[in-house]
Amino acid sequence: MKINTTRLGEVEVDDGKIISFPRGIIGFKKLTRFCLLPYKDPIQWLQSVDDPDVAFIVSDPFSLFNNYGFKVEDFVEEYLECKRIEDMAVFVILVVENNQLFANLKSPILINSANMRAAHLFIADDSISMKALVERPPTETKTCGCGCSH
Structure with a gap:
């Protein structure tokens, strides 16, 4: 499938x-289809398939933060x-602000690479x-079934 992107042209x-987000992404509920496009390992673009202007810079949080973790509720699985x-x-x-890179650890994206759902x-944990x-720069990456690095 060919998709148009603002940043990378047609890919x-x-x-x-x-990747199917049946409920969309927070703030973008109507956009439900995305794909991962490589950028600078382990950073990738999460690009909307349906809107060329919507893309997010994403990364595996475990390669950036040694102590990151959260509980996944059974209903999410x-x-x-x-x-x-x-x-x-x-x-x-x-997000990049004032030449610094920040991660939103409170709102992770989970992808089941077996079915791409x-x-x-939103993690309701104040810590x-x-x-x-x-x-620190990323140190190690792995490739999973969905073609992403984590």
Whole structure:
């Protein structure tokens, strides 16, 4: 499938790599189809398939923060139809402000790489930061079934 993007022009994406967000992404509920496009490993673009202007910079939070973690409720795993934890990929949205890189750790994106179904969560834990400074460069990445690095 060919998709148009504002940042990368027209790109070819395998239909099996289209990520479905049945409930959309927070703030973008009507956009439900996305794909991951490479940028600078382990950073990627989460690009809307339907709106070339909508893309998020994302990364695996575990490669950026050694102590990051949160509890995934059973209903989330059921919603994503996740049978194996190994199929779950986690990403956080990154933003650049004043030449510094920040991660929103409070709203991770979970993708079931077995069926490409995803959810954008909000973690109701005050100890988790919505704007965590990325202080060190990523050190290790792995590739999962959805074609992302984490």
